[in-house]
Amino acid sequence: MKGWRFFVPLGVFALFLGIAGYQLTQPKDDFVRSEMIGRPMPEFAMRPASPDRPGLSLADLKDGTPKLLNIWASWCIPCAAEAPHLATLRARGAPIVGVAIRDRPEDVAAFLERYGNPFDRIGADDLSELQLAIGSSGVPETFVIDGDGTIRYQHIGDIRESDVPVLMEKLREAGT
Amino acid sequence: VRAFVILLLALTALPLAAQDAMPPAPYAYRQLEDPALEARAQGLMETLRCLKCQSQSIADSDAPMAGDMRHQVRTRIAAGEDPEAIREWMMTRYGDYVSYLAAIRRPARPARDRGSLDLAPVPEDRVTFVPILLLAAAAFAFAVVALRLPRPAWALLGATLLFGLTGYALQGSPGQAGSPKAAADDLASQGAELVEARRAIYGPAPPSRFVTVADGFARRGQFADAAGILRGSLEKQPDDPEALLALANALMEHADGQLTPAAVYAYEQAERAGPGQPGPGFFLGVALIRSGRLVQARSLWAGMLEKAPADAPWRDGLAERLDRLDALIAQSGA
Numbered sequence: 001m002k003g004w005r006f007f008v009p010l011g012v013f014a015l016f017l018g019i020a021g022y023q024l025t026q027p028k029d030d031f032v033r034s035e036m037i038g039r040p041m042p043e044f045a046m047r048p049a050s051p052d053r054p055g056l057s058l059a060d061l062k063d064g065t066p067k068l069l070n071i072w073a074s075w076c077i078p079c080a081a082e083a084p085h086l087a088t089l090r091a092r093g094a095p096i097v098g099v100a101i102r103d104r105p106e107d108v109a110a111f112l113e114r115y116g117n118p119f120d121r122i123g124a125d126d127l128s129e130l131q132l133a134i135g136s137s138g139v140p141e142t143f144v145i146d147g148d149g150t151i152r153y154q155h156i157g158d159i160r161e162s163d164v165p166v167l168m169e170k171l172r173e174a175g176t
Numbered sequence: 177v178r179a180f181v182i183l184l185l186a187l188t189a190l191p192l193a194a195q196d197a198m199p200p201a202p203y204a205y206r207q208l209e210d211p212a213l214e215a216r217a218q219g220l221m222e223t224l225r226c227l228k229c230q231s232q233s234i235a236d237s238d239a240p241m242a243g244d245m246r247h248q249v250r251t252r253i254a255a256g257e258d259p260e261a262i263r264e265w266m267m268t269r270y271g272d273y274v275s276y277l278a279a280i281r282r283p284a285r286p287a288r289d290r291g292s293l294d295l296a297p298v299p300e301d302r303v304t305f306v307p308i309l310l311l312a313a314a315a316f317a318f319a320v321v322a323l324r325l326p327r328p329a330w331a332l333l334g335a336t337l338l339f340g341l342t343g344y345a346l347q348g349s350p351g352q353a354g355s356p357k358a359a360a361d362d363l364a365s366q367g368a369e370l371v372e373a374r375r376a377i378y379g380p381a382p383p384s385r386f387v388t389v390a391d392g393f394a395r396r397g398q399f400a401d402a403a404g405i406l407r408g409s410l411e412k413q414p415d416d417p418e419a420l421l422a423l424a425n426a427l428m429e430h431a432d433g434q435l436t437p438a439a440v441y442a443y444e445q446a447e448r449a450g451p452g453q454p455g456p457g458f459f460l461g462v463a464l465i466r467s468g469r470l471v472q473a474r475s476l477w478a479g480m481l482e483k484a485p486a487d488a489p490w491r492d493g494l495a496e497r498l499d500r501l502d503a504l505i506a507q508s509g510a
Contacts, residue, residue: 080468128244135269
């Protein structure tokens with residue numbers, strides 16, 4: 001009986017369908033990652049988003065010290081969830097600057113009052129201009145910027161406890 | 177069928193996003209005065225993908241970020257910039273994802289460091305299709321030589337392989353570097369933990385068999401199925417406090433930890449069905465903490481402790497958690 005060999009093409013065909021079906025049912029990665037890693041931050045200058053911290057400009061990032069740049073907003077729920085972990089990063093010596101997306105000063109003040117203020121500076125990005133310019137696709141996101149103002153790393157979503165050591169390590173790498 | 181349902185859900189699910197209180201950007205909803213410029217802007221906006229909503233262009237989306245992108249497109253076009261230059265600017269930041277025309281018009285990538293010898297490179301896209309063609313040829317040779325495929329079947333196998341290659345040519349992206357990544361948070365283990373935590377309160381006597389079955393689903397992270405079974409159970413026994421609590425937990429997990437009105441209602445019903453039991457209050461507190469409402473969770477748990485009988489076995493455990501919550505609140509500076 002040699003007829004089985006005629007089923008080889010059918011088997012190959014079924015294999016292709018199987019692969020396509022498998023790939024269709026795999027969960028996909030919804031993150032849109034920035035393509036700006038390794039590139040310099042654009043020129044920008046933002047007004048202060050809260051009365052008790054100065055605003056943010058490119059010159060502030062190019063002062064030689066690597067920093068965390070946290071993109072957040074008072075209306076964003078995960079931003080509240082990551083607040084304690086930003087405080088931990090701050091306590092471990094990470095300089096953090098903030099960019100408040102589409103936010104009113106009174107809302108920013110209320111949020112910081114409630115969840116703490118780990119930021120040295122907070123710029124207001126009312127038209128998401130800086131956010132678009134650095135390839136950030138939502139809030140919260142955290143970028144590691146080195147002392148020359150080059151983007152080194154992007155963390156998408158809220159910072160969890162397990163992300164704290166990763167960000168500290170990336171910050172250290174950016175300083176070498 | 178399940179896979180199909182998941183696919184449907186993935187296609188129709190809208191991201192639950194909080195909205196800001198700011199007015200939309202000036203040119204988010206306002207057209208440019210000059211109809212010719214507006215038409216150019218419109219053409220570009222219809223082919224830029226909304227970053228927050230996946231299957232809409234920024235022209236169709238009401239997401240604030242899409243509004244800010246429209247504002248940027250319109251103001252830059254009004255300033256005389258070429259639409260394709262703006263598309264390239266976007267793609268330099270967000271990659272192919274942001275443009276519906278990405279596959280057709282790929283912007284020039286920055287030159288890779290090729291050392292001092294700047295040889296004329298073969299376009300990457302062409303080189304990368306070589307392995308798959310070799311693989312197809314090898315498969316054909318294997319079938320003919322090793323499996324001794326009869327000659328009449330050669331054309332059939334050839335057609336099948338071409339079918340596979342066509343699919344690869346349409347969907348494959350061999351030019352893209354591999355990107356290994358860490359496993360995502362295991363939803364299942366979270367479900368198992370929740371079940372164990374609940375059983376620790378109500379155990380050791382086993383729950384109703386409906387709850388047992390539902391727990392099986394919850395352990396595997398299939399919270400919608402668990403909730404479905406529990407609803408069936410509650411139609412028969414509406415006052416089973418453990419089933420009500422399991423339903424509340426399943427609803428909360430299914431909403432990715434968001435405390436929905438339905439979940440809150442289920443917690444309330446669980447409390448009503450089994451007054452004095454710590455389960456509903458405890459898990460509602462956990463849900464509140466996960467939604468960032470620490471202070472509310474604190475007052476809930478503090479109230480429970482106050483009312484708890486002095487000999488309640490769960491007193492110490494709750495008191496300890498309350499202390500930890502206080503530390504968390506102090507840390508976040510509330």
